[in-house]
Amino acid sequence: MKEYRTVAQVAGPLVFVEKTEPVGYSELVNIVTADGTVKRGQVLDTSDEIVVVQVFETTAGIGRDSGIRFTGETIKMPVGKDMLGRILSGGGKPIDGGPEIVPEKRLEITGAAINPYARSSPEDFIQTGISTIDGTNTLVRGQKLPIFSASGLPHNDVALQIARQAKVPGSTEEFAVVFAAMGITREEANYFMADFEKTGALERSVVFLNLADDPAVERTITPRLALTTAEYLAFDLGYHVLVILTDMTNYCEALRQIGAAREEVPGRRGYPGYMYTDLASIYERAGIIKGVKGSVTQIPILTMPGDDITHPIPDLTGYITEGQIVVNRELHRKGIYPPINVLPSLSRLMNLGIGEGHTREDHKKVSDQLYAAYAEGNDLRGLVAIVGKDALSERDRMFLEFADLFEDRFVRQGLYEDRSIEETLDLGWELLSTLPEEQLVRIDRELIQKYHPKYRKKAQG
């Protein structure tokens, strides 16, 4: 392989090389520094005059004397059956002291888009055992449902609880977990690893770790490596894969860093204008393919800077993903775990995975009614602060109490409490029965007579 010593400029994570033979766009590049270390990079822009290389590691040690080798191929990831149970670096190298991965295939990490025509509609209900997800923001197999959180909130616990408890009722198959850490601390990573080990989940997991002190630019390939692995496990080997990506905010910061180094025209808040497309190329790698066993379900985690849901990172994410689970500081302060605020949370694919044949016929309407009643009660809290409880009508007082009850009983649950969907829905009915029956306008008469505790008791008694 030809080696060039024609580095013209090094700026941030970018190396500019001149006087090369034609180099392919997106090609993998090896950079050999004076002391023999090999660093990897990728071609961002190529012309017959200058080639721009983005380096995945620190550019320390790269100078005009460094040797540049263009490999002639785009970045590929070796994948194989024995990857389960392994821990890899954010760049895909084993770091658990085990042997190299025996590659059965080498796959492009950018991953082609699934042809929408080849997709099959996600409709298998995943029971996470968490009421605020199962009951009101249902996750289905093949969905991408992010957790919107913020610093200091227990999003990791929520993610772990999902990973621990997720199952498709009626199926004994366990999920394979692909876990990609981007820029999280060693401590956080250990927390995840310890839980995986304790529950035995590690055996069916592949872990990618790019920690806080690892090169930021490497973070831009970590999720792609993880998803390439997930797609291989799902669509080649037939596993149902749960992918946890954390923290997407760090990923976006890395993207901004590269954009700035390239002197691009920035979009909102300095993030690149193509961030939507870039994030889509990650999030859209979830789904089910017709006639193929296996599925990829994604749970990306991101921390909203300043708890601001309109910040470009959560905003663009929300436009791509199929809903969001919002972790809320107020609930956390009240000591409620999991502090999931159902009001801004949403699962877009919920309606495909619930109802008769999936969960239970009353699911949709119970969920709507819970939402509406909680929203109304929550609104009244603001009013009470101004006019006091006494000024409320009796109807309003009932809704106000319902909101408290909802948080205390429905939202709150134990870290290891695994509620079945029946338990969740029955709990919903129990709470709704504190309201007068004619206020349950979202539910038709038939369902009320079948499931309302008042009638159920009668039927039993």
Add this chain to the structure above:
Amino acid sequence: MEKGKENRAQGVLKRISGPVVTAVGLDAHMYDVVKVGNEELMGEVIKIQGENIIIQVYEDTAGIRPGEPVGNTGLSLAVELGPGLLTSIYDGIQRPLEVLVDKMGNFIERGVSAPGLSHEKKWEFVPTVKQGDEVKAGDIIGTVQETNIVHKIMVPPRAKGGKIKKISGGSFTVDETVCVLEDGTEIAMLQRWPVRVPRPTKEKLNPDIPLITGQRILDGLFPIAKGGTAAIPGPFGSGKTVTQQQLAKWSDAEIVVYIGCGERGNEMTEVLTEFPELEDPKTGKPLMERTVLIANTSNMPVAAREASVYTGITIAEYFRDMGYDVSLMADSTSRWAEAMREISSRLEEMPGEEGYPAYLAARLSEFYERAGRVISLNGEGGSVSVIGAVSPPGGDFSEPVTQNTLRIVKVFWALDAKLSQRRHFPAINWLNSYSLYLDALNEWYDKEVSPEWNPLRAWAMGVLQKEAELQEIVQLVGSDALPDEEQVTIEVARMIREIFLQQNAYDAVDTFCPMSKQYDMMKAIKHYADLARTAQTGGATPQQVIGIRSKNELPQIKFIRDYEPELAKIMKDMEAEFDAMRAV
């Protein structure tokens, strides 16, 4: 080509930067379609700078090197129009996704071309003109029963026309000549039309017929006219896509073109699995039979996303020319604008607001201006209604795409995250939304629904507006402090919101509400309000009036198909309750 001039239909690549590449040594015109690299990836010329020809490529450019060839086809980006369009699902440059699965498997690879229409399939052509007839550009010369929709075969709009020498019915592929004119012009069923050029029409008409959608808040309060334009801006999760899909399903257009522009793959799959199963309320046939889908999901190439909107509207115009009412949904125009921004920034153009190119407003208005109710070249009346979703970052309506769209469109359906959070669907804010077609449509409602409808709507809007004012007071002093009369107004407004405005898209009955039912429902609420007013003048307290039990049955009407007997019973009970109140 002129004599002695070297062949410059082939050039070489000089630079590759993502979806934008530069070629040299090539003769090209703006918007020529070119084949890029050894793999002949499809691209389009978007800028000419001296010797440098700048091209946007519709496929992934990874691995392409400087020095590879670039060939100019000399054609502009065009779509194939003819029998076979309906029920198809295309990517942004009209490659049928079904064919792509056969050709390259479950993932979209590159370098594969596929024609928009099947060139093998035979269609039964029935002439509607005969030998010796004089035809001109745009005239209908025959029909093909494509699905339950009759596909009308037209003389291409740019043809000269003339006397028919030979025309014959029978089974033909789209390429085969079905008609020959005296001057030797051969006409086949297939037409090609460049997507960036509007198809010509004879005359544009004023829109004065509503596009009935079966959605109460839309038909009832903020109607769009056939041939009109509407925008649905809203933050994520406020129900843009569900609203768009409801419109695609139930609007009384004959043809629906649905563009999934930079949106989610799973959502397109949902449309794909649902539409063949859903019945058209008018014909009882699957909705898919009148639908053309364009799916360029967010992770498919960005340049093809830019083109998808044009591909869609050109197909819509083609069906309009046959005399059909077409509705076109674009979800989402913001992703389209972002594609423009991305390409523009790769071109290192001077950016306008928020990095969008300075020509954003011009592109948006050109697009929406292709909507309209028209008399086509052949004298048929047809329309294209355009409904564009807008996804403002952070739900902030002051951003450039929303603002530039609002300057053009006549209907604004403002989605509201607050409403969707409390599961008020469709989450369209009744205070911020508007329709500028109201006056033009009044006559239609008078004639087709009831002369009472327009005053009824004005009354409902008045109550909702009043409620908003009263709510401000309630926020400060509590609802008990309101005068008796206003307490009932709040209750009536609540009924309008919960009974009339809220509609369940997932309920088999409520998903589509005919105009007559909308009228009956609103009349029932008004009737209650009137009875309440009379009772109050007779000395009834607000608690008494609000406590009328039979009105609590009204929401159930939504879920009953043959609702009339039940509604009549509720109204009777209600009157009886009011009578009893008076007796006490």
